[in-house]
Amino acid sequence: MKYSIPTLATAAALFPGVTLAQDAISFDARVNEIFANSTGWFVNLIFAPLPGTAFPWIVLWLVVGATVFTIYFGFIQLRAFSHAISLVKGDYSDPNDAGEVSHFQALATALSGTVGLGNIAGVAVAVGIGGPGATFWMILAGLMGMASKFTECTLGVKYRNEYPDGTVSGGPMYYMTKGFDERGYRGGKIMAVLFAIFCIGGAFGGGNMFQANQAHAQISGIVGDYPGWITGIIFALVVFAVIVGGIKSIARVTEKVVPFMGLLYVGTALVILLMNYDMIGWAFGQIFAGAFTGLGVAGGFVGALIQGFKRAAFSNEAGVGSAAIAHSAVRTKEPITEGVVSLLEPFIDTVVICTMTALVITISGVQMIDPETGLFILGEDGKIMTEGGVQGVQLTSAAFASGLSWFPYVLAIAVVLFAFSTMISWSYYGLKAWTYLFGEGKTNELIFKLLFCFFVVVGAAAQLGAVIDFSDAMIFAMAVVNITALYLLMPIVKREMSSYFDRLKTGEIKRHKA
Secondary structure (H helix, E strand, O other): OOOOHHHHHHHHHHOHHHHHHHHHHHHHHHHHHHHHHHHHHHHHHHOOEOOOOOOEHHHHHHHHHHHHHHHHOOOHHHHOHHHHHHHHHOOOOOOOOOOOEOHHHHHHHHHHHHOOHHHHHHHHHHHHHHOOHHHHHHHHHHHHHHHHHHHHHHHHHHOOEEOOOOOEEOOHHHHHHHHHHHHOOOOHHHHHHHHHHHHHHHHHHHHHHHHHHHHHHHHHHHHOOOOHHHHHHHHHHHHHHHHOOHHHHHHHHHHHHHHHHHHHHHHHHHHHHHHOHHHHHHHHHHHHHHHHHHHHOOOHHHHHHHHHHHHHHHHHOOOOOHHHHHHOOEOOOOHHHHHHHHOHHHHHHHHHHHHHHHHHHHHHOOEOEOOOOOOEOEOOOOOEOEHHHOOOHHHHHHHHHOOOOOHHHHHHHHHHHHHHHHHHHHHHHHHHHHHHHHOOOHHHHHHHHHHHHHHHHHHHHOOOHHHHHHHHHHHHHHHHHHHHHHHHHHHHHHHHHHHHHHHHHHOOOOOOOO
8 A cells, every 4th residue: 555745744743753763773774784885894804714614713813822822821720720819819919009900800890891791692602503512612712711811911011001190001002012112023003003993993882882782672671662772871871970980980890790790690500500400410411422522513513612612702802902901900010910810700701600601501401402312403593492492692591590480580680780891891991992092181081981971872772783793893803913912922921920920939929918
């Protein structure tokens, strides 16, 4: 049936909300189309698979880097683990050292930037395609990623800028310029500028808009549908109230929010595991069997390996360089101490939280297994079939709800907290990249913070998939530049490491807290 022009005009006058909604959708579609056409090549380049495989080359780049650092530093993640806990407790903290936050606050801030929706939905995607075996490779990649964090965070503190007012600026931008100059390498400035540009793009998209969008989706799923800009404005006001005070304000919030949300999520997972304690052994059996046989998943054990490595790389961001910015603000005169503290970040993010999610999904029975063969039943899309056909965050929700019917409400709270904490941490990462490019100063900082909060509203209100894809690609483009720099500067880290642990052994470095 065709409508005349006067009838459309009348409808627009009677139902302006419908017209506005249609305009918003068409605007989103136009922006997506423009971004997809102009930046699609970049996204495809960053996430392109290796020839003949489904394995993105950027994941291999991160995993190879983590392996090199693990071997080069003599499995530092194992040797220094207990010392990392002592440092976080403040046993070696001198309040007179330069810096803005404690070891624990720096760790909490960096963790709040990585612990997020990926731990909930991303793990479900990995296990949904790669089966329980993906968990084994996820844990292995997480353990190796600890060495990448150690390398970048040590350099972040060593080459940071310390200002007369007590503030500091650090991160890959600074060790690329100062570290390269010290070693006589060229190109550090160009790499630093590229890293800063990528970091700002990542901060606005993956570290902001995507988080706001997913938080709104969870809230509206509980309370009913309502305009996203309302969620966006509320989030923007709360985020601005925190980030306007700088890293000290951010750290005061993250040191409370991160332990709370971590304990809430892990505690809930432990309750479900204890309710099904008789299946825990079976679940670990599935993880180990699936790691090397695949248990019928698409691609066999190679499929499980790819999914596990991808999830770990995308979750803990080891090698991306973002965490080095937060860790650079720590109060210490020994760069190696923050490198050691940062070891705990991939361990908590990937080895603990991601593994909890995977275990609950495995024991829940939501994924369908052929009782005769013991292998998973695959759908036409190659994914493991589930009860109700759920995937992603819905798979995690269904798995937890199988033990606790009220878990969807806990999940909504967790997603909102994860999104909020990720946004405030990435605001700091983006800010430091911004001030590196445009100069330090209150005005420059305020401009960035207002822009960041504007994109919080946009992210919650709009569906800009292509924009967020481009931002995600920029985050992993950071890793290309960063790991290249780490390879060239790792001898400096080794020298710092040998000096520090020699002095620790002889008692020259003393405890400040009994």
